[in-house]
Amino acid sequence: MKHFSIAAIPGDGIGPEVMEEGLKTLKRIEELHGGIHFSIDAFDWNCDYYLKHGKMMPENGLEILRDYDVILLGAIGAPSVPDHISVWELILPIRRTFQQYINLRPIKLLRGLDSPLRYKAHDDLDFVVVRENTEGEYSNMGGRIHENTPFELAVQNNVFTRYGTERVIKYAYSLAEKRTKKRLTAATKSNGINHSMPFWDEIVKEVSRNHPSIRTDIYHIDALAAYFITRPEELDVVVGSNLFGDILTDLGAAIVGGLGLAPSGNINPEKTYPSMFEPIHGSAPDIAGKGIANPIAQIWSISLMMEHLGFSEVADLIVDSIEEVLLEGKVSTPDLGGKNTTSEFGSAIHEQMTFKSMNFN
Incomplete structure (x- = not known):
């Protein structure tokens, strides 16, 4: 059994909404692959935290994150806090302190789009x-x-x-x-x-x-x-x-297809420090709380995470399942012309993971 510790930072705006589907993806991976287990801790470090405490994370925030295997980030940014504060006091310190010197971004047109x-x-x-x-x-x-x-x-x-x-x-x-x-x-x-x-x-x-x-x-x-x-x-x-x-x-x-679909990995190749995986879309405050954000980028970022952890077959399963849902065209969020919610779109992808993994093990 492989155990991996994950620090989840849902962040601002639609971040918590897409993060929820990302965490469901991790749960589905555990169910389908008996040799993997994730222990997940969530941290409420975001712009609301800044407005309450005058900082984007605690003084010892980096020390808290240091011992995790990976970090999952939702989205950071809000109109109430200037971007140069939210980015320079949270995202960039994580990237630099943990020597995440590779930013890896696949440019891939998914089947069905x-x-x-x-x-x-x-x-x-x-x-x-x-x-x-x-x-x-x-x-x-x-x-x-x-x-x-x-x-x-x-x-x-x-x-x-x-x-x-x-x-x-x-x-x-x-x-x-x-x-x-x-x-x-x-x-x-x-x-x-x-x-x-x-x-x-x-x-x-x-x-x-x-x-x-x-x-x-x-x-x-x-x-x-x-x-x-x-x-x-x-x-x-x-x-x-x-x-x-x-x-x-x-x-x-x-x-x-747009920024709303794109994942990103902030990678420390030597694995001396935790790497961080995130969607590259912003916090989209205009649609936050409506439950209509597209979760593909967050879920795809977990594919990059699994590749980094050495489970390329799991990484492929995630992307294949996303593409299968897009090809079927029955479930999609409004940005893709559909009428479904973030949760419904995420569930469709997770169901495909189960279906496609029947021969997985």
Whole structure:
């Protein structure tokens, strides 16, 4: 029996609603796979917590999370708390303290859905983006002086270390080695950013020499964004800095159905610290409490979690079950043109998991 401890942070808005379906997914996995057990603790760290306590989590919040195997996050953010507080006081400290230096986001058009790119088939839209997750453009180095005067100045420093850049690129190549296309595409902007981006390109080329079977392309970010639209079928593993990876993954989500469907893994590959899995959609306060949020991204994030924990067959079962429900088209939430609730959509996926797992064990 494999036991895994999970810290669940439902968060704000629709976060608790989709998290509930995620936790039901974990329960269904336990029922279907007798060798897996999850112990789950939930934490109410969110914007309401901030308004009550002046902080997004307790002073010892990171110490509390440290010993868990994985963290599940719902969604963070509310109109009552500025984003730079909710993100910088909860999500980013978790990513950095626990060395979750890989942000992994599959860009996959699920069967049963259509892409806005009507001229592209399902097989054309199936790649993955590896985003550097702890440094780069999202460093907190910099500051402001002469505030509220004509001489006001803001400085934001980008931080690219050899150690941090090498490890994300090495991870991307190791992932490309396992995939069929054997292709890696790196995002850059070395024609306009003349220090950090040439440095990034040089390390890509250095690491590529150890992977001669992988075709390597280095594209400027503006051209690569266009290629996401015009020739996504040529992409396999895309690797980018923190900012470029963030932008590209939102674009990637848009071409396969929208942010509401997209999962994300914040991964510490060495498993020295817990990794964190989450949907990339926001807290959607406009629909919070209505019970109509799409739970696919949260449930799909658990597929990424199971892959990380070494249960690839369970990961595949989850995605296959999501696709089967979409193909049947009988149950779906309003964002997909249906009339069902979050719970009804989640239950349909869980029922498919049971049906498809009859030969699972």
